[in-house]
Amino acid sequence: MGGGTSRKNHSEVGSAYVHFNYTPQQDKATPSLIGDVPRGVMLREAPIFLGGQGAIAGPVQIAYGTVISAGVVCRTDCLKEEMIVSHPPKPASSKKFYPGLYGDVSHKVASNILYVANLLALRQWYRYVRHGFFVREKYGDDLYAGSQKVLENALTERIVQLRIFAKNLEKAATREKEIKRIFSVKAWRSQNQFLKNWPAMEEYLLKGNEENISLKRKESFLKIMKKQSGEFKTYLEAVKLLTPLQAQRGSAWLNDIVQGITSGCLSIYQHTKQ
Incomplete structure (x- = not known):
């Protein structure tokens, strides 16, 4: 939030x-x-x-x-x-409720991918921006380690829940005719695509691809923050005193990560295997 x-x-x-x-x-x-x-x-x-x-x-x-x-x-x-x-x-x-059967899951899948992409962007922010402020404080190393643990736990929880979701769809896949009849062929395809492509999607999300996205914008913004950290004592002071243009540059870097991860993972999800 x-x-x-x-x-x-x-x-x-x-x-x-x-x-x-x-x-x-x-x-x-x-x-x-x-x-x-x-x-x-x-x-x-x-x-x-x-x-x-x-x-x-x-x-x-x-x-x-x-x-x-x-x-x-x-x-x-x-x-x-x-x-x-x-x-x-x-x-x-x-x-009528049909236990174990899903309708169109494409919105659900997209929402999960977007959420994970935001977590990955936040991890980059902590790793490359907040870290420099943490280490200047008493117990800063421990606070930084704790923040990384919280982010890792949040990411792991999302992946675990998607694995459970995939297992549920695997069980439902034995009832293909019912799904097509009760919901639609489109609903079945949305489920089947996720079921077949989830292993590749999971690998993509956990591979660290966010490290290599928008490197020029990242480098440019980190130079700004390095200067800010030298002029101001606290993280909040440094962030709040960014000019609108500087803040936009930082947001653009993080948004590139969110959009890049989201589009990359969605392209895997939407791939139809022959």
């Missing part, structure tokens, strides 16, 4: 807010991206407000400046910035 510029102007999660992440098909491949990494780390985006007694049914993406009214369950992406989301309660309805 990103958003906000300071402790007085920050994103907010209201009282008793819930992120629903466990599906009836018994998987947790449902991460939600609230804001993003490339812009969020620059501490100059509009805050996001999630009203109390509300919830998110993941996976969804929520743009900066979004206000979700109290009591609302957000079930879809909110991609337009600075909008109030206040859906009226849906009338009660019921329909």
Whole structure:
């Protein structure tokens, strides 16, 4: 979750807010991206407000400046910035549930890839930007090691949940005719593509490809931050005193990572094996 510029102007999660992440098909491949990494780390985006007694049914993406009214369950992406989301309660309805069967999973797959890509960008930010500030503080090395551990755990958790998702689809694959009849041929293809291509997708996500993306922008921005770290004592001071153009350069580097990893992994997912 990103958003906000300071402790007085920050994103907010209201009282008793819930992120629903466990599906009836018994998987947790449902991460939600609230804001993003490339812009969020620059501490100059509009805050996001999630009203109390509300919830998110993941996976969804929520743009900066979004206000979700109290009591609302957000079930879809909110991609337009600075909008109030206040859906009226849906009338009660019921329909047939098919245990173990999925519909079109393409949005779910894309959401997971985007989330992992943001984690990889955040790891680059900590590795090459925040590290220089950590080491100047007492216990800085330990704090940096801890931050890396948290990021590694988050990444590992996403991969584990995608593996579970793949196993669920493998079980469902024995019911191909049912899936096509109940949902659609497109739904079946979206599942089959993920099932066949997941090993290559996992390898791609864990290979460290983010290290080799947008190297010129990375080098240019790191020079700026090196100068900032020499002039200002704290990480927050250095980031907040970046000019708009300098901040844009940093965001562009991180966004290249997010877009590069996302498009690279999606191309593997969408590849049809003969």
